[in-house]
Amino acid sequence: MFGLVHLVPGDPIRLALGTRFDQETYDALRARAGLDQPLVEQFFGWAGRALRGDLGVSFRTGETVTSLISERLPATLTLAVASILVALLIAVPLGTLSALRPRSVVDRVATVLSQIGISVPEFWMAIVLILVFAGTLGWLPSGGYVPLTEDPAGWAQRLLMPAVVTGVVSGSVITRFVRSSVLEALGADHVRTAQAKGLPARQVFTWHVLRNALLPLVTVTGVQLAYLLSGVVVVEIVFSWPGLGQLALQAVQSRDYPVLQGAILLFAVVFLLINLVVDLLYTAIDPRIRR
Amino acid sequence: MSELAPLLEVADLRVRLRTPRGPAEVVNGLSYTVGRGETVAVVGESGSGKSVSVLALLGLLPARVAAVTGAARLDGEDLLTMPPERLREVRGPGVGMVFQDPMTSLNPVLTIGRQLVEGIRAHGEVSKAEARDRAAGLLAEVGLPDPRRALDRYPHELSGGMRQRVVIAIALSNNPSLLIADEATTALDVTVQAQILDLVAGLQSEHGTGVIWITHDLGVVAGIADRVLVMYGGRCVEDGSVDDVLERPAHPYTRGLLGALPDLASSDDGELATVPGTPPAPTDLPAGCVFWPRCPVRSDPRCETEQPPLAVVGASTGGLPHRAATWCSEGSSR
Amino acid sequence: MTGAPLPEPAASPTATDAGVPSTARPPRPRWRQTLGLLARNPTAAVAATVLLLIVLMAVFDESLAPSGPNEIAVEDRLQPPSPAHPFGTDDLGRDILSRVVLGAAVSLRVGFLAVAFALVVGALIGLLAGYYGRWVDDVLMRFMDVLFAFPAVLLAIAVLAVRGPGAGNTALAIGIVYIPVFARVTRASVLGVREEVYVRASRSVGASDFRLLTRHVLPNAAPPIIVQTSISLAFAVLAEAALSFLGLGTQPPNPSWGLMLAEGRGFIDLAWWLAFFPGMAIFLTVLCFNLLGDGLRDVLDPRQRTLMAGSGR
Numbered sequence: 032m033f034g035l036v037h038l039v040p041g042d043p044i045r046l047a048l049g050t051r052f053d054q055e056t057y058d059a060l061r062a063r064a065g066l067d068q069p070l071v072e073q074f075f076g077w078a079g080r081a082l083r084g085d086l087g088v089s090f091r092t093g094e095t096v097t098s099l100i101s102e103r104l105p106a107t108l109t110l111a112v113a114s115i116l117v118a119l120l121i122a123v124p125l126g127t128l129s130a131l132r133p134r135s136v137v138d139r140v141a142t143v144l145s146q147i148g149i150s151v152p153e154f155w156m157a158i159v160l161i162l163v164f165a166g167t168l169g170w171l172p173s174g175g176y177v178p179l180t181e182d183p184a185g186w187a188q189r190l191l192m193p194a195v196v197t198g199v200v201s202g203s204v205i206t207r208f209v210r211s212s213v214l215e216a217l218g219a220d221h222v223r224t225a226q227a228k229g230l231p232a233r234q235v236f237t238w239h240v241l242r243n244a245l246l247p248l249v250t251v252t253g254v255q256l257a258y259l260l261s262g263v264v265v266v267e268i269v270f271s272w273p274g275l276g277q278l279a280l281q282a283v284q285s286r287d288y289p290v291l292q293g294a295i296l297l298f299a300v301v302f303l304l305i306n307l308v309v310d311l312l313y314t315a316i317d318p319r320i321r322r
Numbered sequence: 323m324s325e326l327a328p329l330l331e332v333a334d335l336r337v338r339l340r341t342p343r344g345p346a347e348v349v350n351g352l353s354y355t356v357g358r359g360e361t362v363a364v365v366g367e368s369g370s371g372k373s374v375s376v377l378a379l380l381g382l383l384p385a386r387v388a389a390v391t392g393a394a395r396l397d398g399e400d401l402l403t404m405p406p407e408r409l410r411e412v413r414g415p416g417v418g419m420v421f422q423d424p425m426t427s428l429n430p431v432l433t434i435g436r437q438l439v440e441g442i443r444a445h446g447e448v449s450k451a452e453a454r455d456r457a458a459g460l461l462a463e464v465g466l467p468d469p470r471r472a473l474d475r476y477p478h479e480l481s482g483g484m485r486q487r488v489v490i491a492i493a494l495s496n497n498p499s500l501l502i503a504d505e506a507t508t509a510l511d512v513t514v515q516a517q518i519l520d521l522v523a524g525l526q527s528e529h530g531t532g533v534i535w536i537t538h539d540l541g542v543v544a545g546i547a548d549r550v551l552v553m554y555g556g557r558c559v560e561d562g563s564v565d566d567v568l569e570r571p572a573h574p575y576t577r578g579l580l581g582a583l584p585d586l587a588s589s590d591d592g593e594l595a596t597v598p599g600t601p602p603a604p605t606d607l608p609a610g611c612v613f614w615p616r617c618p619v620r621s622d623p624r625c626e627t628e629q630p631p632l633a634v635v636g637a638s639t640g641g642l643p644h645r646a647a648t649w650c651s652e653g654s655s656r
Numbered sequence: 657m658t659g660a661p662l663p664e665p666a667a668s669p670t671a672t673d674a675g676v677p678s679t680a681r682p683p684r685p686r687w688r689q690t691l692g693l694l695a696r697n698p699t700a701a702v703a704a705t706v707l708l709l710i711v712l713m714a715v716f717d718e719s720l721a722p723s724g725p726n727e728i729a730v731e732d733r734l735q736p737p738s739p740a741h742p743f744g745t746d747d748l749g750r751d752i753l754s755r756v757v758l759g760a761a762v763s764l765r766v767g768f769l770a771v772a773f774a775l776v777v778g779a780l781i782g783l784l785a786g787y788y789g790r791w792v793d794d795v796l797m798r799f800m801d802v803l804f805a806f807p808a809v810l811l812a813i814a815v816l817a818v819r820g821p822g823a824g825n826t827a828l829a830i831g832i833v834y835i836p837v838f839a840r841v842t843r844a845s846v847l848g849v850r851e852e853v854y855v856r857a858s859r860s861v862g863a864s865d866f867r868l869l870t871r872h873v874l875p876n877a878a879p880p881i882i883v884q885t886s887i888s889l890a891f892a893v894l895a896e897a898a899l900s901f902l903g904l905g906t907q908p909p910n911p912s913w914g915l916m917l918a919e920g921r922g923f924i925d926l927a928w929w930l931a932f933f934p935g936m937a938i939f940l941t942v943l944c945f946n947l948l949g950d951g952l953r954d955v956l957d958p959r960q961r962t963l964m965a966g967s968g969r
Contacts, residue, residue: 146943146946146947146950147939147943149946150890150894150939150942150943150946151939151942152894152897152898152901152914152917152935152938152939152942153898154897154898154901154914154917155917155931155934155935155938155939158917158920158921158924158931158935159931159932159935161924162924162925162928162931166924166925219426219429220421220423220426220427221426221427221428221429221430223377223382223421223427224419224421224427224428224429224437224489224492225429225437225440226380226382226413227380227382227413227414227417227418227419227421227493228413228414228440228441228444228492228495229410229411229412229413229414229415229441229444229445229496230410230440230441230444231410231444232406232410234440234444238429238432238440239429239432242429242431242432243429243430243431246431258808264809264810264813264902265809265898265901265902268901268902269921279810279813280813280902283813283816283817283904284903286817291814291817295810295814298810316431317431318430318431318433318476318478319430319431319476319478
């Protein structure tokens with residue numbers, strides 16, 4: 032992990048700063064960012080400061096990277112969490128239904144829908160949704176963000192479309208996992224034992240099928256959440272959602288490396304955190320890996 | 323209920339499975355009875371339809387692919403036609419079932435206690451604490467050391483033999499009038515197997531439970547069965563008292579199974595002998611006697627064309643008829 | 657819920673499903689049989705046909721396009737779909753149909769390049785790791801894990817931030833993202849066949865490593881790689897569109913689909929067709945690659961050694 036942080040943010044500074052600046056700005060920037068020092072020293076200097084919470088200063092605005100990121104983090108987290116909720120709301124019922132009736136009409140429709148959901152470009156879906164719901168129907172604002180504390184209704188209105196877009200895409204992926212894991216759980220021998228005990232069908236399903244199918248779902252949801260946090264870049268742009276993705280893209284466009292490094296570091300940390308949480312959750316729900 | 327009415331009466335049980343290769347006749351007109359306190363052993367190779375025939379009794383085959391016909395009356399009530407809710411009530415108190423593989427037949431993510439308690443509480447108003455007491459009692463009964471603590475254990479924390487005891491405890495938890503054990507001891511080592519057989523025999527004499535014991539193992543058959551039913555190609559090819567069938571087998575298949583058997587008295591773990599060839603595919607059963615393609619005798623012209631009926635052969639002992647479905651039994655003694 | 661369903665019927669054995677080959681030679685992939693099986697899967701067959709049409713369209717782009725895709729006709733700007741311009745025209749009066757046709761060439765070229773790069777590098781890494789095992793395996797796969805752990809879009813953006821925008825760099829960026837997937841799939845397949853009878857037989861008669869790898873191991877590892885290629889193409893096309901949409905991929909005036917979407921976005925209220933048709937083109941292409949991948953998987957890879965479609969997204 033450390034190697035990666037080293038690898039990715041280390042290189043852009045050295046390689047890309049060059050040609051687009053005149054010499055004077057270039058030197059000044061280099062000096063200010065400490066780029067005139069050897070790469071290894073730069074890295075350790077940066078890493079050392081990062082450990083103390085100092086991610087440097089934005090080339091573009093002069094603000095500290097930490098404050099830029101912490102401004103944007105709530106919006107991205109909100110969107111990612113809302114999206115994963117939408118995804119689960121779609122995936123769990125749909126995947127379960129298809130698994131319960133494999134090869135039925137429901138299953139086929141669900142398969143086609145999830146295939147479509149996986150294949151649709153999310154920015155295109157975003158544009159179409161904006162066209163219909165913000166343009167033609169005028170029910171929702173086409174984008175932007177207001178904090179929940181200021182205007183709960185406006186917050187929800189603005190969150191709805193982006194969350195649906197990313198939720199549908201993730202949901203389609205998760206649907207396929209839910210289907211296969213429920214199908215697998217249904218075929219397990221212990222389900223027959225539970226039925227032979229004379230448990231009511233609902234109890235068999237909840238405690239001996241769903242409960243077991245939940246295990247892989249936790250992993251997939253964790254992975255999807257991690258992808259959402261970084262993958263919402265495009266959707267943030269379309270919906271003018273002031274999140275980290277937007278910040279990272281602006282940083283790329285203006286070659287604002289401290290910000291980009293900070294954003295990537297944050298994603299890496301979030302990634303690790305999510306993996307940690309998934310592991311912890313797993314321990315909580317799967318007795319086989321306790322101890 | 324009259325003395326003579328059997329506990330379970332299976333009549334012309336047929337199971338047809340839908341498979342990608344066409345319909346498969348997995349069980350073809352099986353009829354037998356199990357009396358109270360009686361043990362019936364069902365023997366045969368894998369694929370002979372033994373397991374399917376008992377799963378069908380409890381409606382445990384997926385309705386999407388399995389069509390079950392015939393009748394199976396438990397205390398006079400047909401299991402195959404009863405409404406689902408009634409069937410659910412019968413599973414447990416009416417029929418308890420022990421499955422083959424103790425490694426997979428328990429839910430790995432629920433505690434032993436929970437899996438016992440939910441079975442007990444599914445059949446009657448029992449408080450959680452009361453159910454736990456009963457569960458601990460059952461575990462003690464099946465010989466699990468430290469039953470109280472075992473309640474809070476997960477299946478993976480127990481050995482295979484201990485798990486199978488738990489499965490048996492679950493099957494017995496509602497004092498079933500009929501216990502079905504499907505290869506219940508196959509996965510266990512010989513010592514554990516002997517303990518479990520003793521256990522079941524003890525419970526049987528105590529509660530008068532009827533037992534259907536499906537097995538490969540002739541040692542088990544000789545040790546616990548009152549009656550034997552030999553299955554081949556989804557049919558009963560021979561049945562009768564354990565002495566009749568094991569000592570005077572009438573069907574060439576049964577004789578083949580017993581053929582390589584060393585002295586019965588010393589064969590505690592003697593597996594059935596292998597018969598050359600493979601059982602017929604249930605999608606493509608031969609006309610005539612199901613066994614003729616592998617049959618070493620084939621002494622009758624009808625073997626390949628006409629299905630032999632299950633008919634009484636020789637003398638019967640203990641009031642049980644000894645029957646076999648073959649054209650070849652007469653005059654070909656052992 | 658009446659009971660546990662029986663296990664799904666096992667897929668019919670294919671050339672690759674040779675658990676125990678009876679001869680000391682690897683069974684050759686039976687292409688005819690594969691095609692035949694694929695033809696019996698209507699979804700995959702339709703997807704393959706549509707893809708073929710799209711590829712043909714991309715190959716013959718210039719001659720197929722009704723009018724010059726970069727031909728500016730200001731008097732015809734923002735025309736809705738009509739017989740003269742079936743998909744309408746954009747803000748500079750350029751024919752959208754022509755640009756979609758040309759965009760196919762751009763998008764597919766980047767997609768194919770990216771996957772080809774990922775395939776070659778990834779398969780090589782997987783082959784080495786799987787065949788030599790031990791420390792080679794540890795080092796290579798650990799590195800792949802690190803690469804794989806990073807979110808795809810972010811990784812591509814980071815690569816483009818280093819290399820600068822453009823079609824070639826986009827292909828490279830997407831290619832890098834998909835290396836680990838191919839490495840894993842290849843390695844798994846190689847591990848599967850390494851100990852097969854014919855490989856051991858060849859080794860015992862002194863065949864060189866190179867010969868073993870190319871003649872015996874690689875052909876048998878091919879099916880899951882083929883499936884993965886189809887699925888990866890879907891995501892490569894999608895990723896190219898996303899990166900171009902963000903302005904990091906293909907640069908104007910070349911009509912990549914993602915770029916056309918980005919350009920059309922500003923006119924969404926006035927002229928929906930600007931963004932609609934390129935989006936439809938992306939969607940159809942990606943869908944077909946995914947469906948084809950699923951169909952191929954059913955036929956070639958019954959043991960499902962490849963990633964499920966969408967898991968790389």
